[in-house]
Amino acid sequence: MTTILVVEDELAVRELLAATLVGAGYQVLEAASGSEAQRLVSDDDPALILLDWMLPGMSGLEFAKWLKRDERLCEIPVIMLTARDEENFKVQGLDAGVDDYVTKPFSTRELLARIKAVLRRAGSDSSELIRVGNRLEMDLVQHRVLADDQPLSVGPTEFKLLHFFLTHQERVYSRAQLLDLVWGRNVYIEERTVDVHIRRLRKALEPYALENLVQTVRGVGYRFSVRPS
Ligand code: CA
Secondary structure, three states: OOEEEEEOOOHHHHHHHHHHHHHOOOEEEEEOOHHHHHHHHHHHOOOEEEEEOOOOOOOHHHHHHHHHHOOOOOOOOEEEEEOOOOHHHHHHHHHOOOOEEEEOOOOHHHHHHHHHHHHHHHOOOOOOEEEEOOOEEEEOOOOEEEEOOEEEOOOHHHHHHHHHHHHOOOOEEOHHHHHHHHHOOOOOOOOHHHHHHHHHHHHHHHHHOOHHHEEEEOOOEEEEOOOOO
């Protein structure tokens, strides 16, 4: 399920946004301020952030700048909600790395269309399949993985791990990073737990000779790559 973090201080607007998103099949996290959003975004790794410009304390723009400076979080797309349809604000937001804008008041249809478009660009639209070549395929709606068109039997953690790898290919992650990004920062488990699940994932891929996609990078961690290690 695709999770969207809504950052909006006005309760009525936030609830309306949350209801709209839940109705459209998204999972929703809510934050009333930038600092609350900072905590949630680190813990829950949302697929997209809907960010109000006018927030008490840290402004939406400041939050976006903070997010885009963090190498682990900077890839989370941001749609800014603003009452100001002025070129100057848009430029400031785009400079800060904001992906798109929705000007208030907006229609539900427009908002959902923008969200879908941004998620698609970011490669995390849950209505689409994630494919690796023509042999491995993950369907997030049906929550299943196919290898050579055969359903792969993977546990929930292996599914999450594989999903993370599929959306973050060709990059090396340490065990600590994988724990943070796949298990979440509030979970305190040992780093060797990662190895256990990597082993299980490889074992599931083995019958299709795809286990080498999950590569060990000695002294560093793991990488999902379609290129030979
Ligand atoms: Ca506001």
